[in-house]
Amino acid sequence: MSEGIYEKLREIRHYLHQHPEISENEFETTAFIKKHLKDLGIEPLAYPLKTGVIAEIGSGQPIIALRADIDALPIIEKTGLAYASKNGAMHACGHDFHQTSLLGAAQILKEREAEIKGTVRFIFQPAEENFQGAYQVIEAGGIEGVSAIIGYHNNPHLKPGQIGLRSGAIMAGVEQFEVTVAGISAHAARPDLGVDTVLAITTMIHNLQQIVARTVSPFDSAVLSVTHIDVGTTWNVLPAKGFFEGTIRTFDPKIRLTVIDKFTKIVETTAEQFGAQVSIQWGNSPKVTYNDATLTPLIFENSKTFAQVIETLPSTGGEDFAAYQEKIPGVFAFVGSNGADNAPDWHHDDFIVKDDALPTAVNYFVENAFKLLEYYRS
Ligand SMILES: [Zn+2]
Ligand SMILES: [Zn+2]
Structure with a gap:
């Protein structure tokens, strides 16, 4: 040049x-x-x-x-x-x-x-x-x-x-997820009368970390990060609704599908365990x-x-x-x-x-x- x-x-x-x-x-x-x-x-x-x-x-x-x-x-x-x-x-x-x-x-x-x-x-x-x-x-x-x-x-x-x-x-293949969780609001002093959205969300996030650690082979790789949680407004009310979002990164089309499948199962079964409703939105992101x-x-x-x-x-x-x-x-x-x-x-x-x-x-x-x-x- x-x-x-x-x-x-x-x-x-x-x-x-x-x-x-x-x-x-x-x-x-x-x-x-x-x-x-x-x-x-x-x-x-x-x-x-x-x-x-x-x-x-x-x-x-x-x-x-x-x-x-x-x-x-x-x-x-x-x-x-x-x-x-x-x-x-x-x-x-x-x-x-x-x-x-x-x-x-x-x-x-x-x-x-x-x-x-x-x-x-x-x-x-x-x-x-x-x-x-x-x-x-x-x-x-x-x-x-x-x-x-x-x-x-x-x-x-x-x-x-x-x-x-x-x-x-x-x-990497990029997944962008948004998970909305709906429990039932209750007084913080009577959680037995509601469905605890806070506990449902934090348990989901905790359980999701099993995927990379216990589903993906040690010879393959994936990343899963939850980056944003929004639930509740004050100290003495259990909220009715909450939300979290984040991203998954994979390098193999097959592993990508495995991780997405496991993610969906964990989120749905954890919601069920608490009696909460859940919906997952996937962003339009690159493979x-x-x-x-x-x-x-x-x-x-x-x-x-x-x-x-x-x-x-x-x-x-x-x-x-x-x-x-x-x-x-x-x-x-x-x-x-x-x-x-x-x-x-x-x-x-x-x-x-x-x-x-x-x-x-x-x-x-x-x-x-x-x-x-x-x-x-x-
Ligand atoms: Zn950039
Ligand atoms: Zn760039």
Whole structure:
């Protein structure tokens, strides 16, 4: 990458960082990307998306899609950077970095357009943080005709210049649950006349911890966290209703179903034991981000030409990139973005991505787009 492109991308990233927009509100970000693509001579395509941009270079089959997400989080930034956001939202997951690298890839691929045999499709995806954007892109027809898709997430635990990759699960399947429990209200001094919602809820939460400890094999893994309880209002009344919520993370579609099944049984039988009513709501969250067994080794080897590639462990975070992989083969990598021992993690108010991580991210898109075009042509 030339020094000129690098300087320009740095500027773009800082601008986007300073002007973050949360999921499904990425209107100015969308306008910015469209204008930048037009300046490069790339006309955005007319897909029915409220926010987000899809564009292409080249023509005909095969079509390789490169995906970057563009949304920010409702977090007040505390990095103290000169280009820190002041609008109450923050690119605390580094999606400013992702979209900038895809703009960089678009520029380089446009310059090398004559070498493209087939089509490269750029997907600037909205609303990753609320797990809706990939579904919106798919529904809009954004991956129709696409042979394969690649994407990545910056990873602050890897250094700039490093790429982490593995076949199979690289990010967790995410379950979001809300459990509503209805007992019968009573005076705190006469619990025998009611159904104790407080005790029912706390017993459920306690029992749910058996699942990972006693149902999942020691050679597999799962995480179950209850993060929020809301029950009762005062000291001398047993409440009629209560609520708790949290999340489950798994890395294997079979274990995912086992854990969900056990969760449901424990919640229902515990409610029954107390004589309480219960209902469980499951959120619309992503399944396991599961890397294609054929394409991943290809991307792994090819990425060694421009990066230090490391066999990584999966992350317990979720990614709606999984939605694409349910439809077409896909590879999702980690691109090193910090690497300091105390580097703040995703979604922290002091999260920082290093500028010098950009060239590796751009190369990841450019070089692997060429590799996959070649693979699908032969
Ligand atoms: Zn995030
Ligand atoms: Zn993210």
